[in-house]
Amino acid sequence: MKRKLTSRDEVVSYLTKHLNDEDTQRLRRSELVLKKFGLLPRDFNLETFLVALLREEVAGYYDPKTRTVNLLDWVPMAEQEPVMAHELTHALQDQAVGLQKWMKRGEKDLAEIKKDPTPADIENDEMDNAREAVIEGQAQAMMFQYALAPAGRSITASPELVEAMEEETLTGTSGTKVFNEAPIFMKESLTFPYSYGMEFVVKVMQKAGKEKAFGAVLQNPPHTTRQIMQPDTYLSGERIEPMRVPDFKHDFANYQKFDIGAMGEFDVAVLIEQYVGKPASKRLYPEWRGGYYYAAKPKPDPNSPAAPPAPLGLLYVSRWANADKAAEFAAIYAASLKQRYKKAEEIADPATDKAGQDSEKEIVHRLKGRHAWTTEEGSIVIEEQGDTVFVSESLDAATTATLEKEVFAAPTFVK
Numbered sequence: 001m002k003r004k005l006t007s008r009d010e011v012v013s014y015l016t017k018h019l020n021d022e023d024t025q026r027l028r029r030s031e032l033v034l035k036k037f038g039l040l041p042r043d044f045n046l047e048t049f050l051v052a053l054l055r056e057e058v059a060g061y062y063d064p065k066t067r068t069v070n071l072l073d074w075v076p077m078a079e080q081e082p083v084m085a086h087e088l089t090h091a092l093q094d095q096a097v098g099l100q101k102w103m104k105r106g107e108k109d110l111a112e113i114k115k116d117p118t119p120a121d122i123e124n125d126e127m128d129n130a131r132e133a134v135i136e137g138q139a140q141a142m143m144f145q146y147a148l149a150p151a152g153r154s155i156t157a158s159p160e161l162v163e164a165m166e167e168e169t170l171t172g173t174s175g176t177k178v179f180n181e182a183p184i185f186m187k188e189s190l191t192f193p194y195s196y197g198m199e200f201v202v203k204v205m206q207k208a209g210k211e212k213a214f215g216a217v218l219q220n221p222p223h224t225t226r227q228i229m230q231p232d233t234y235l236s237g238e239r240i241e242p243m244r245v246p247d248f249k250h251d252f253a254n255y256q257k258f259d260i261g262a263m264g265e266f267d268v269a270v271l272i273e274q275y276v277g278k279p280a281s282k283r284l285y286p287e288w289r290g291g292y293y294y295a296a297k298p299k300p301d302p303n304s305p306a307a308p309p310a311p312l313g314l315l316y317v318s319r320w321a322n323a324d325k326a327a328e329f330a331a332i333y334a335a336s337l338k339q340r341y342k343k344a345e346e347i348a349d350p351a352t353d354k355a356g357q358d359s360e361k362e363i364v365h366r367l368k369g370r371h372a373w374t375t376e377e378g379s380i381v382i383e384e385q386g387d388t389v390f391v392s393e394s395l396d397a398a399t400t401a402t403l404e405k406e407v408f409a410a411p412t413f414v415k
Contacts, residue, residue: 119242137197255296
């Protein structure tokens, strides 16, 4: 195995080089979708942020292509030893499973495939996030174990100490200005593989032993963020029925596909945290049972080539443990509209001739049935039926009606 002391400029060059055209395109798609959900500010530049952050935050890295452990020449020697424990763990993982090939299993980009994604494709869309959490979680666990060993302590028997060390490492005094000022979604996304990943590894070690938490997990890795955030679901072999999906190509005939993917347990956890806080998020996100989104842009009108670009259209479907949890999530999503749009006015229900009749306190607890709003980017519909929440944003009425019919009428779905 090779080793190298690397300069700050070399780190930036490495990061920029590995952010290739495909990654950049994916980032730009993700950026627009995240802005549509309100998880990033409208003027946020994701690519610039990531390079700036990693330039400040990286303490070392393992390059599987050259099989080289890179430590940084500006980091004090005393801080490099635990970092080396982290990076050497990556080297061992690489020797065990071949990290490039192992991680590539999760790199399928649903926006780039020609055919409509299947329910299995949606279910596996979080595979790369789950695998990254395994890789970084194991390395983080060994870094902390290395730090605790001289005192005769272990990561499995010192949960409070590990939690304090984790807080210090991820968000404490070592946090940079770039990280501290980042949107909630970026903070949570960047720390997820390390924090939840390590908690996953420690929990598996406690319940099933070291071999299960390391070698066995690499051979049979989790494939969703739910399994990472709730290790018991991984250990028990929990099986959640994949969500059926509409006939996207038919239903979005007047649109051009822009992006598509899963909205997993981690995604809804951050969304809930952003709009109603972390305690509510921790209470509600374990009740998640599936979700996906489909983003599209209207096909250009050949008769109006100079027309301004239309807003991004969005279909979002989310499934929950029961109707009460679905209604609670629908209410949180509805309450977020006032923060995400300059103008969001609820449309009166013809059956009652009332609109916006719930107080804000009531709406964050329940939202049953079908509700609609007008915004500067078009209409929004949020509908809750049973355990499922349907959201349509900036789509035309006919497309919304077709999608509603399919989402809530299982026999018409594509298998």
